[in-house]
Every structure is written in structure tokens, then in C-alpha cells.
Amino acid sequence: MARILVTGGCGFIGSHLCAALRVQGDQVLVLDDLSTGTEANLAPGATLLLGDISDREVVREVMSEVDACYHLAAIASVERGVQDWMGTHRTNLSATIGVFDAARARGVPVVYASSAAVYGSGGTLPLDEASILRPLSAYGADKLGCEQHARVAGHVHGVPTAGLRFFNVFGPRQDPRSPYSGVISIFCDRMRRGEPIDVFGDGMQTRDFVFVGDVVRALVRAMRHASVTAPVFNVCTGRATSVLALGAMIAELCGGEFAVRHRPARQGEIRHSVGAPEWAQERLGLGPAVGLRSGLATTLSWLRAGGPGLATRKDPAPVRAVVSAGTTR
Known part of the structure; x- marks a missing residue:
């Protein structure tokens, strides 16, 4: 039984990961400040440590207790990076360096979330792990x-890592009310209630969901x-879908029509993004990806059953609050 740290483990992807780790019998510690996640998402049997991923002393203390780390905590918003460039930088990059630094004391392996945003725009599609990297946003x-x-963590400090370049992730627990939520959760929520959807630009931009x-x-x-050696892997399907085709x-x-309100295109938005999944499928031994229609049906079922309103715990979650650097209670 491994003892595993998941940063951002109360968020959308992190909570699903924690549940899977618990199913395979691992002990799970979650470090989260609940700025975007919710305690109600905490996987049964996991322990929540309330703390800031940017606090180096907190990260060092927590890392000293575990055998491995999944680092998912981030501000995953291109728009937020425009508005608060330095703030998002501290969370998305400086805090990641802090995780790697804390991991080197005991050689703790770290799997971390990267993003398709590293590719930027203009590369030959589909994008593979060797494609040119030209990020257009602070987030990328x-x-x-x-x-x-x-790579520095591995080459200089001997820290084993693996990075996953997430393309457009969707599914249950992606709260459509959140400003950081993806287009699918927002579209699903609005259409099931008969409301129009906002499309930025002409809607012909494509994504790999x-x-x-x-x-x-x-x-x-x-x-x-x-x-x-710090390998990185695409996490994608290899299938491109336009925003308007997604809406349809x-x-x-x-079971109905949909109305579109066109908005101005957003600054820094990539026009087309579709990844090549073959290398990750081969190296990681992944099976066929869930189809878009099937995944959408699952997401809609979750929303119809209550969606974010389901996020209530009947039993108190185990919490250890990290109140300041180097101090726990």
C-alpha cells in the first residue's frame, strides 16, 4: 500500500484520481486550498490537508510523509493569466518548482499536469510530443x-517525473458554475435548461475533448x-471537434435545438488543437478512449441527477488543517 499525495485533489480531475487510488488500496493525502475544488469531492478514505501549494514549507512537510506525488493543483485559466499574470505564475510554475524541490529530499516520484497549451498555434496537426512548442498564453x-x-529535477537532482499534456478534459464534477470550467460542462448545463450558449468567435475553432x-x-x-529523463505524454483522443459541432x-x-450568442474571440485563444495519442497509448498501455458522445451522455446524466448539487457529504471528511508554514494541527 503506497502513501500518495495529490495536490488539487478536491478539484475536478483530482477528485476522480483520488477515488481511483483509493480503489486500488493506496493511502491518499490531498493538499488543497479549496479555491476551486470542494471538500465534498474528497474521495472516501482520503485525508484533506488544507493548505496553499505555493507555501514551500507546507509542501516540504507534506512531501516528507509520502511515497509518490500527483501534482494537479493549478489555476487552469487563460483569462485569469491575462488578468493576474504574476499570481497565476506563482501557482502554476513557482509552486511546481517547490514540489520538485520538496521531492528531491527523498527521491519522491512526481507525476504532474502539463497542458496542450504548451503547443500554442501554427503547428502541424495532429500535435505529437515532438511538435514545436510555441505557447500563446501565460498558462501555456x-x-x-x-x-x-x-528535466532539471531529473538531470540535476535525480527526481523521477512524468508530465501529462492534458487536452480538453470533460466529465462529471466539472462545475458549470465555475469561471474555470470547460466549454462542455457549460454547454450541457445551459442546453438542458433551454438557455442559449455563448460562442467566442465564429465557433469553427476545434478541440480534442x-x-x-x-x-x-x-x-x-x-x-x-x-x-x-522526465518523459511527457499527450492525453488526448486524436479527434477534432468544432465548438459548433459540439453544441449540435x-x-x-x-432532445432539442440550441441558440447561439456569438461573442468576440478571446485574446490568446488557440484556433485549432488536436493531439496525437499513439505514443502515450503505446507507452502507458492505454486502451481506446471513451467516445465523445458516450462521455457527453454520462456528463448530462450527472447534471440531470443534481450535478454540483450532489456534492454534499453525509459524513465529516478527515481534515488536517495546515494553518501556517511548518505548523499543522
Whole structure:
């Protein structure tokens, strides 16, 4: 039984990962400040440590207790990076360096979240792990910095790592009310209630939508491949879907039409993004990805059953509050 730290483990992807780790019998510690996640998402049997991922002393203390780390905590918002460049940088890159630094004391392996945002725009599609990296946003630049510092962590400090370049992840627990939520959760929520959807630009921009269950499988298997060579893997399907085609599919599943309100294109938004999944599928031993229609149906079922309103715990969650650097209670 391994003792595993998951940063951001009360968030959308992190909570699904923690549940999978508990199923395989691991002890799970979650470090989360609940700025975007919720305590109600905490996996049964996991322990929540309330703390800031940017607090180096807190991270060092928690890392000293575990055998491995999944680092998912981040501010995953291109728009937030425009508004608060330095603040998002501290969370997305400086805090990641802090995780690697804390891991080197005991050689703790770290699997961390990177992003398709590292590719930017203009590369030949589909994007594979050897494609040119030209991030167009602060978020993408910070995620590329995470990958570069992972190489330093391995080459200089002997820390085994693996990075996963997430494309557009969707599924249950992605709260449509959150400003950081993805387009699918927002579209599903609005269409099932008969409300119009906002489309930025002409709606012909394309994305590679990957179901959260596939992301969790990739995360779990990537831990076996964490190495001082700092490998990175795409987590994607290889299938491109336009925003308008996505809306049409969701509308069909909801049994109705959909109305579109076109908004100005967003600054720094990538026009087309679709990944090549073959290398990750081969190296990580991943099976076929969940189809978009199937994943959408699952997400809609979750929303119809109560969605974010389901996030209530009947039993108190085990919590150890990290109140200041180096101090716990």
C-alpha cells in the first residue's frame, strides 16, 4: 500500500484520481486550498490537508510523509493569466518548482499536469510530443516551464517525473458554475435548461475533448514511467471537434435545438488543437478512449441527477488543517 499525495485533489480531475487510488488500496493525502475544488469531492478514505501549494514549507512537510506525488493543483485559466499574470505564475510554475524541490529530499516520484497549451498555434496537426512548442498564453508558458524544470529535477537532482499534456478534459464534477470550467460542462448545463450558449468567435475553432476517466487511467499508469529523463505524454483522443459541432451533439442528446450568442474571440485563444495519442497509448498501455458522445451522455446524466448539487457529504471528511508554514494541527 503506497502513501500518495495529490495536490488539487478536491478539484475536478483530482477528485476522480483520488477515488481511483483509493480503489486500488493506496493511502491518499490531498493538499488543497479549496479555491476551486470542494471538500465534498474528497474521495472516501482520503485525508484533506488544507493548505496553499505555493507555501514551500507546507509542501516540504507534506512531501516528507509520502511515497509518490500527483501534482494537479493549478489555476487552469487563460483569462485569469491575462488578468493576474504574476499570481497565476506563482501557482502554476513557482509552486511546481517547490514540489520538485520538496521531492528531491527523498527521491519522491512526481507525476504532474502539463497542458496542450504548451503547443500554442501554427503547428502541424495532429500535435505529437515532438511538435514545436510555441505557447500563446501565460498558462501555456508556465506549463512549458514546468516541463523544463522537470528535466532539471531529473538531470540535476535525480527526481523521477512524468508530465501529462492534458487536452480538453470533460466529465462529471466539472462545475458549470465555475469561471474555470470547460466549454462542455457549460454547454450541457445551459442546453438542458433551454438557455442559449455563448460562442467566442465564429465557433469553427476545434478541440480534442478527452473524458476524465481516460485522464485518470493515464495518470495512474504514468507513475510507473516516472523517470529522471522526465518523459511527457499527450492525453488526448486524436479527434477534432468544432465548438459548433459540439453544441449540435449536446443539443441532440438533450432532445432539442440550441441558440447561439456569438461573442468576440478571446485574446490568446488557440484556433485549432488536436493531439496525437499513439505514443502515450503505446507507452502507458492505454486502451481506446471513451467516445465523445458516450462521455457527453454520462456528463448530462450527472447534471440531470443534481450535478454540483450532489456534492454534499453525509459524513465529516478527515481534515488536517495546515494553518501556517511548518505548523499543522
